[in-house]
Amino acid sequence: MQMAEAIIERRSGVALWRQIADRMRREISQGTLGSEGRMPPEMALAERFGVNRHTVRTAIAALVQEGVLRAEQGRGTFVEGRKRLAYPIRNRTRFSEGLAGQSRGLAADLLDHAVEAAPIDVARALKLAPGSPVIRLETRSHADGRPVSRARSWFDAHRFSGMAEAFEGTRSITASFRKLGLVDYLRQSTTVTARHADTGDLKDLKLSPGAIVLVTIAINVDTEGSPVQYSETRFAADRIELHIPGAGTEAGG
Amino acid sequence: MQMAEAIIERRSGVALWRQIADRMRREISQGTLGSEGRMPPEMALAERFGVNRHTVRTAIAALVQEGVLRAEQGRGTFVEGRKRLAYPIRNRTRFSEGLAGQSRGLAADLLDHAVEAAPIDVARALKLAPGSPVIRLETRSHADGRPVSRARSWFDAHRFSGMAEAFEGTRSITASFRKLGLVDYLRQSTTVTARHADTGDLKDLKLSPGAIVLVTIAINVDTEGSPVQYSETRFAADRIELHIPGAGTEAGG
DNA sequence: TGAATTTGTCTATTGTTCTAGACAACCAAA
DNA sequence: TTTGGTTGTCTAGAACAATAGACAAATTCA
Known part of the structure; x- marks a missing residue:
């Protein structure tokens, strides 16, 4: 099991899903995350950030709403951002x-x-x-x-x-x-x-x-x-x- | 009753008290708020931001913790920032x-x-x-x-x-x-x-x-x-x- | 086809944040 | 001393955030 990232702070007045969404957006734009156009599975992200899968899903939903990501049932979640x-x-x-x-x-x-x-x-x-x-x-x-x-x-x-x-x-x-x-x-x-x-x-x-x-x-x-x-x-x-x-x-x- | 500020967003994943604390800190450093060294009463701030007094109190508590404000029972809340x-x-x-x-x-x-x-x-x-x-x-x-x-x-x-x-x-x-x-x-x-x-x-x-x-x-x-x-x-x-x-x-x- | 993987949906529970109201404690000034 | 204004504390409930588990639906691959 992977170590949870210390960057996510609880009780900070910023919801975990927002901290995770902000971090994923930044890493995607840097190419650190989803560089192949494909995101890791939700369970893997949940383990990485040390949160529940549903919390990751909320973060992903926000990025889908922004147009940064696109989720396809059964296939995975993909980076949408660069496409104009x-x-x-x-x-x-x-x-x-x-x-x-x-x-x-x-x-x-x-x-x-x-x-x-x-x-x-x-x-x-x-x-x-x-x-x-x-x-x-x-x-x-x-x-x-x-x-x-x-x-x-x-x-x-x-x-x-x-x-x-x-x-x-x-x-x-x-x-x-x-x-x-x-x-x-x-x-x-x-x-x-x-x-x-x-x-x-x-x-x-x-x-x-x-x-x-x-x-x-x-x-x-x-x-x-x-x-x-x-x-x-x-x-x-x-x-x-x-x-x-x-x-x-x-x-x- | 005063108009609530549009800057405070609900359901954004950022707690209201944190949005208010961040805004007050910025306005204090700009001199827009508490320029006399004294902050408006909690009720006035609550009306201004369109939230409950307790929410403002949470924001103030955070700024007191940071050393930006100082609250005195019965007297008011004062800007501490200028203290070097x-x-x-x-x-x-x-x-x-x-x-x-x-x-x-x-x-x-x-x-x-x-x-x-x-x-x-x-x-x-x-x-x-x-x-x-x-x-x-x-x-x-x-x-x-x-x-x-x-x-x-x-x-x-x-x-x-x-x-x-x-x-x-x-x-x-x-x-x-x-x-x-x-x-x-x-x-x-x-x-x-x-x-x-x-x-x-x-x-x-x-x-x-x-x-x-x-x-x-x-x-x-x-x-x-x-x-x-x-x-x-x-x-x-x-x-x-x-x-x-x-x-x-x-x-x- | 069948199994494995992945996202989507649902229910339930817990913890945190926000609201609401009441009252205490304290200060300053009439 | 009394009054009005202010911060401090408490209780209770509503709204939101996070956890947990189960299963459905869709895709991929053997």
């Missing part, structure tokens, strides 16, 4: 369709919305007069229970006046457009940058200080070529990678 | 013994070490020829989880060749000497100065710009009177005060 979700950027880019199949539990929240005078860059992108009324939508998307992106989108307030309500009902931009009479739209341009997460990003995307965010600035147009949406989206860089098929020039379809 | 640890300078000065009893969680780190040619003042103090090989140890000490001192020590590389490894194992100069065959030593001289912390001090001792450091230059000798250690130590002046019993002339014992 691939977000394809095409002419017909739809958020939920892009991630469907790669993740379970895709969901979007409407955090805030308002009607305001268009800022200058928004007005230019949407080909509106500066100061025209636009709808601003603040949304956040989750995959597998973890936030992956935070978007700020603007729409012409005249053409898409029911946008916020439509999104609240459908939780999808594509479905909201359809509800408002726009059945198809295309990605006109996407600009990608990266920077350190600011405090807002940390909170919205549940990141750790120092994390990196990918920022995309996108313009969508209808089939006539008129801009319908201008958006700035921040992706958690450790959870998402952007895929641009055919160097971004693919015709789509 | 007393570091006695005697003929038999040993760092960890001097602070034992005043603090819990005394610890020392080895930050760096090297063998180098003795600088002129080091050579003179250790009675070596200038340029003789000496071992330089860069160490840092913590009390109650806060860094209190940063020392640079030199030893004769011939006589104490295993010093760095010994310190790494024992984390104590006294114990390292013993391991290398020196069972007793005396403080020959100590020189004390003070200055503003430089950027290195700020980083090493986690100080705020403008902070003051006490600098001691010390020579330790063996029972024959031969110098065994020359060291320059910087103390965080807001956390440590130096005590020289009997004007530094006490015989020790």
